[in-house]
Amino acid sequence: MQNATLVFDLDGTLVDTAPDLVAATNHALADLDLPPIPAETLRHAIGFGARRMIVEGLKQTGLTLPDAELDRLLALFLDYYEPNIARESRPFEGAVEVLERLKGEGARLAICTNKRLALAERLLRELRIDGLFAAIAGRDSFPVYKPHPDHLTGAVRMAGGDVRNAVMVGDTSIDIAAARAAVVPVIGCTFGYSDAPMDTLAPDAIITGYGELEPAVRALLANFSAGAAARAAKPQI
The missing domain is CATH 1.10.150 (DNA polymerase; domain 1)
Known part of the structure; x- marks a missing residue:
């Protein structure tokens, strides 16, 4: 990771x-x-x-x-x-523990949300999980926002990461579209607020809870890296 x-x-x-x-x-x-x-x-x-x-x-x-x-x-x-903003809002079950573990393994964590930046920062701060993230990109952080790919790629850059070694995790068609446009593998969450069944949106992987996140991320990073290597090795005509 x-x-x-x-x-x-x-x-x-x-x-x-x-x-x-x-x-x-x-x-x-x-x-x-x-x-x-x-x-x-x-x-x-x-x-x-x-x-x-x-x-x-x-x-x-x-x-x-x-x-x-x-x-x-x-x-x-x-x-x-x-x-x-945080009267009843809570992280989904298992999310914090998994993110802490991934960060401990060297992963950079970032937020890419269409929530206004000040509200996103306040929510994370009041939930006491803001320290997990290297970057928080809100709706007003850039001239564009999801599903525009530059919102996602901007969040990766803010975190000091490389788009070629990134994964998006989201719950709606907006997240899937942003990741597709940015050529970033994407994991869809079935427990969120999608207006369509997640399998119809065709993300690269689907999770029904945070207990499934780590193996999904590892598989996507491995597959994406292998695909990139194969494309780089292919002779140019």
């Missing part, structure tokens, strides 16, 4: 943030005297950001609103979410 760079999405991949994100969504919608939206009906929208969660919540109540009103609700969402 020495010198490998492992890049993790945050919401739905590393941390189960759904309880606090849903609470923030319902806080914003309550300003319109709307009833709370059940968490299970909003989970699939989490990967697309807070605004999408608000829109989805409104859709479930039969409402559509102009952009200016959505902006106002988004501000309410953020005002509530930031101070309550």
Whole structure:
């Protein structure tokens, strides 16, 4: 694992943030005297950001609103979410132990999330796991964000790693698309917030829990390195 760079999405991949994100969504919608939206009906929208969660919540109540009103609700969402960001959010079972072990073996760990950088940093800090990561790349860290490949490759560079020896771990089609575009092998998590079954997104490997992460990473790094070596050895015509 020495010198490998492992890049993790945050919401739905590393941390189960759904309880606090849903609470923030319902806080914003309550300003319109709307009833709370059940968490299970909003989970699939989490990967697309807070605004999408608000829109989805409104859709479930039969409402559509102009952009200016959505902006106002988004501000309410953020005002509530930031101070309550880790009230119920927790790392997925086994995640911290596995990441500590991988880091101890020499892997560089990084975050590549479409969450705003300040929020991502605050969440990791309040969960006391920020020290695990060599780099945190948020939605606003670069001019582009996932699924653009430069968000992922930028996170690898920030961590001091090499894209040719990196693996992405994510839970949605956005993560898979970013990794594919960056030519980085990708592991899909079935326990996250995907709006489609993970097997239909065709990642290079699928895990159902963090106990399966290490062998999946080792296999992908070995296969990817072997493929790269074979391509380099192939005669040019």
